[in-house]
Structures are given as structure tokens and as C-alpha cells.
Amino acid sequence: MKKVEYDVLIIGLGMAGASLAWKLSNTNLRILAIDSKPWNRFGDKPCGDAISKEHFDNLGMPYPEGKELEEKVEGIKLYSPDMKTVWTVKGEGFEIDSPTYIQRLANEANKRGVEILDLTTAMKPIVNNGKVEGAILFNRRTNETIEVRSKITVDATGYSMSFRSKLPFEFPVTETLDDKDADIAYREVLYTKDEIEDYKYLRIFITQKASPGGYWWYFPKGPNKTNVGLGIQGGMGYPSIHEFYNKYVDYYAPDIDKNRLVVKGGALVPTRRPLATIVWDGIAVIGDSAFTVNPVHGGGKGSAMISAFCVAKAITNAFEIEDFSAKGLWSANECYIERYGAKQASLDLFRRFLQKLSDDEINYGMAKRVIREEDLLEASANGDLQLSVAEKAMRVIMALGKPSLLFKLKTVAEYMKRVKELYKNFPTDPSNLIKWKNSVDSVILEFNQVLQK
Numbered sequence: 001m002k003k004v005e006y007d008v009l010i011i012g013l014g015m016a017g018a019s020l021a022w023k024l025s026n027t028n029l030r031i032l033a034i035d036s037k038p039w040n041r042f043g044d045k046p047c048g049d050a051i052s053k054e055h056f057d058n059l060g061m062p063y064p065e066g067k068e069l070e071e072k073v074e075g076i077k078l079y080s081p082d083m084k085t086v087w088t089v090k091g092e093g094f095e096i097d098s099p100t101y102i103q104r105l106a107n108e109a110n111k112r113g114v115e116i117l118d119l120t121t122a123m124k125p126i127v128n129n130g131k132v133e134g135a136i137l138f139n140r141r142t143n144e145t146i147e148v149r150s151k152i153t154v155d156a157t158g159y160s161m162s163f164r165s166k167l168p169f170e171f172p173v174t175e176t177l178d179d180k181d182a183d184i185a186y187r188e189v190l191y192t193k194d195e196i197e198d199y200k201y202l203r204i205f206i207t208q209k210a211s212p213g214g215y216w217w218y219f220p221k222g223p224n225k226t227n228v229g230l231g232i233q234g235g236m237g238y239p240s241i242h243e244f245y246n247k248y249v250d251y252y253a254p255d256i257d258k259n260r261l262v263v264k265g266g267a268l269v270p271t272r273r274p275l276a277t278i279v280w281d282g283i284a285v286i287g288d289s290a291f292t293v294n295p296v297h298g299g300g301k302g303s304a305m306i307s308a309f310c311v312a313k314a315i316t317n318a319f320e321i322e323d324f325s326a327k328g329l330w331s332a333n334e335c336y337i338e339r340y341g342a343k344q345a346s347l348d349l350f351r352r353f354l355q356k357l358s359d360d361e362i363n364y365g366m367a368k369r370v371i372r373e374e375d376l377l378e379a380s381a382n383g384d385l386q387l388s389v390a391e392k393a394m395r396v397i398m399a400l401g402k403p404s405l406l407f408k409l410k411t412v413a414e415y416m417k418r419v420k421e422l423y424k425n426f427p428t429d430p431s432n433l434i435k436w437k438n439s440v441d442s443v444i445l446e447f448n449q450v451l452q453k
């Protein structure tokens with residue numbers, strides 16, 4: 001068996017792994033990045049391809065350009081289930097061609113010294129004395145098995161979690177995904193029959209009937225091409241996603257030309273708080289594999305980049321202090337929680353609440369402004385649902401005679417605040433992780449029970 005040594009091994013070159021390779025290519029570390037797919041399919045996974053511009057600005061990532069950029073987005077239109085209320089929320093973003101953008105990151109990282117092997121799969125981890133020390137790879141291009149010893153191994157394997165799931169269960173990064181904490185999502189990219197009206201706005205259709213626990217989207221990729229799809233909550237015994245797609249696609253995307261299909265496919269989206277820790281001894285986990293997706297809107301590309309940014313900083317630091325243990329990498333957790341993780345945890349609760357609402361309640365809530373555009377913006381920007389706003393509205397609703405929804409909203413806001421507090425007190429030392437995780441899990445459990453009432 002061929003044996004090689006690197007400082008860092010990155011497994012998976014989707015948005016998370018490619019961003020990390022790109023970030024770390026500025027260092028003089030010896031890095032190997034691999035993906036099971038061939039080069040020309042890196043980044044090719046089912047996605048709505050919409051990313052907020054702020055992620056690129058905040059993280060110093062290059063904007064998509066040329067073929068990578070399919071459309072500049074100016075905002076989102078959010079439709080109530082009965083289509084009677086439409087909220088327009090302005091905000092800059094991009095509809096990208098994901099494979100082209102991700103392959104550019106990989107190419108640039110490669111030119112700056114990151115070695116890349118395509119058609120290469122991490123088969124199993126190498127674990128020694130409770131530390132990850134690399135992986136056994138199989139390269140389909142050369143038919144070789146390769147033993148890679150690395151100081152830090154990064155799992156960027158997406159929703160498959162195919163590397164970290166093979167670690168001994170004592171590693172806290174082996175946390176599994178409950179089916180109900182994931183959406184099954186499917187999308188098609190097609191040309192349209194006519195020019196799309198307002199094609200710089202993404203459309204989101206909230207509907208429990210046509211996408212229970214998720215939503216339908218219609219994301220234009222220019223004036224005559226669109227990405228259309230839906231997500232539904234997993235583990236609920238709903239009919240198949242294809243059944244929903246075929247039944248409702250003409251309603252939500254009446255202008256598509258089904259004879260001009262560009263691509264189609266589905267995948268799983270984690271919709272929960274992040275892994276309790278994204279690092280442990282000799283290992284870091286980023287992107288979907290670390291559950292970094294926004295629980296409410298299911299966007300995970302921006303937060304995959306955030307996790308890569310935080311892990312890149314922690315890895316650089318770990319090499320400076322020569323400590324590749326959980327402790328040496330711990331700053332990755334602090335960085336990620338501060339930038340996104342705490343908000344994600346509070347949105348995990350909000351998502352659970354939203355998934356229990358009926359279409360009638362959503363229609364009513366949006367029409368009567370029980371919850372408003374600004375609340376939604378605040379919640380999605382910071383994970384805060386302002387109690388004061390909810391309380392003010394409470395009076396209005398009491399007068400209108402439908403207090404239960406608002407009462408629930410108030411309770412949700414309280415729990416969201418509680419969970420954010422817990423994240424503010426994330427342990428500074430790995431030895432306190434389990435105790436902290438148990439307190440988060442018990443708040444979630446309690447919240448689920450409150451929601452059942």
C-alpha cells in the first residue's frame with residue numbers, strides 16, 4: 001500500500017471543502033484534498049444555488065463571476081399559502097452555477113499548492129490512541145489504496161457524513177441526524193417558455209399542503225431559466241417528494257418548458273443546530289456533515305463557507321501552537337458559534353414551531369401581521385424573535401379573538417432566547433462539552449413537549 005504524509009487531509013470538495021482548501025492555500029501547510037467525484041463534477045449536487053452576498057463579504061471569499069454567476073439577486077418574495085399575502089424582502093445575493101464556482105476554488109487552491117485527487121474516496125479513518133491520524137483512501141483513477149497520515153483530517157463529506165460516521169462512537173463528532181431534523185429536497189433546472197417577470201427576485205411559497213414542513217421555491221437563473229423545487233420534512237411518513245413535485249409543479253412554476261430540462265435531482269438537507277462540537281482530537285467537520293445549514297430556509301452554502309473559514313483559522317492556529325487536539329482546535333467552535341451556530345440553534349426551535357403551523361394559521365399570521373417581515377428578517381439575521389414585538393401584537397390579536405397563535409409565538413421567543421444564552425456559555429474547555437450538550441438537548445426536549453400541548 002502506498003503511504004504518504006500531509007499536514008492536512010480534506011475529504012470532500014463541495015462548497016465546504018473547496019472553501020477550506022482555498023483559504024488554507026494561503027498558508028505553507030502541506031495539504032491533500034480529495035473527492036470521490038471526477039474534477040468536472042466537483043460541486044455538482046442538487047441545490048437551489050442561492051447565496052446571500054454578505055457571506056462573500058464577511059469571509060473574504062471571491063464573488064462568483066462570468067459563467068459562475070447566473071443572476072444577481074435583489075431580494076425575495078415570500079408567498080402565504082393562499083397566495084393572498086406577498087412579502088418582498090430586499091437583499092443582495094447570487095444565483096450561482098455551483099459546480100463552476102466550486103471548481104474555480106479548487107483550481108485556485110491547486111495552483112497555490114494544495115494537492116488534489118479526484119475519483120478518490122476516504123474508505124476509513126486511521127485512529128490511534130483516541131486521535132484521528134489520517135485515512136485510508138482508494139483512488140479509482142490509479143486503482144491504488146493509499147494510507148494518508150495527517151495531523152488534521154477534515155470531514156467535508158456533505159450530508160453523507162461518510163467519514164465521521166466511521167469513527168468510534170466515543171468521538172463527540174459522531175452525532176447522528178434524526179430523520180425529523182432533515183428535509184428531503186428535490187429540484188429541477190429548466191428553461192421557461194417566456195421571460196420571467198421580476199427575475200431578480202427569488203420566490204418562496206410557504207405551503208404545508210404542497211410541501212409539509214418545508215417550502216416550494218422558484219429561483220430564476222436569469223430571464224429565461226429557473227431552479228424550481230421543494231423540501232419536505234423527513235421522518236414523517238409523507239408521500240415521496242416526487243409525488244409532491246409532480247402534483248404541484250404546474251401550480252408553482254406554470255411557465256417552465258418541461259422539454260428543456262437542464263438538470264434534476266434530490267438530496268437531504270440537515271435542518272438543526274450544528275454538531276455540538278465541530279472539532280475533536282485530530283479532526284474537524286465542516287458544511288452539511290457538521291449540520292451547518294440554516295434550519296429555517298435550508299440554505300447551507302454560505303454557512304458551509306463560514307465553517308470552513310472558522311476551521312481554517314483554527315487549523316492555522318493549531319500549527320502555530322503545535323496542538324492538534326480538541327483543545328488546540330477549540331477556537332473553531334467559538335468562531336462558528338459566534339458567527340452562525342448560536343443563531344442556528346435558536347432557528348432550530350423556530351423551525352420546529354413553523355413546521356407545526358397549519359396553512360390557515362400561516363395565512364392568518366401573515367395577513368394580520370402577527371409575525372411581520374421585520375421579525376422574520378431579525379430572526380433570520382440574528383436568530384432573535386423580539387418578545388416586545390410579540391407582546392405588542394398579543395394585544396391586537398387578543399382583540400381579534402385568536403390568541404393561541406400569539407401565545408405560542410411568545411413561548412417560542414422565550415425558548416429561542418434561552419437556547420441562545422446557552423450558546424453564549426459554550427464551554428471554553430472540551431472536558432465540559434458533554435454537560436453543556438446535555439443542557440442544550442434538555443431545552444430542545446422541553447420545547448418539543450411544550451409544542452405538543
Ligand SMILES: Cc1cc2nc3c(=O)[nH]c(=O)nc-3n(C[C@H](O)[C@H](O)[C@H](O)COP(=O)(O)OP(=O)(O)OC[C@H]3O[C@@H](n4cnc5c(N)ncnc54)[C@H](O)[C@@H]3O)c2cc1C
Nearest residue numbers: 012014015016036047048049050122158185287288300301
Ligand atoms: C435541493 C436542495 C436545494 C438547496 N438549495 C440551497 C440554496 O438555494 N442555497 C444554499 O445555500 N443551500 C442550499 N441547499 C443546501 C446546500 O446545497 C448544502 O448545504 C451545501 O451544498 C453543502 O456543501 P458541503 O460542501 O457541505 O457538501 P456537499 O456539496 O455535499 O459536498 C460533499 C462532497 O464530499 C464528497 N464525499 C463524500 N464522501 C466522501 C468520501 N468518503 N471520500 C471522498 N469524497 C467524499 C462528495 O462527493 C461531495 O462532493 C440545498 C440543498 C438541496 C438538497
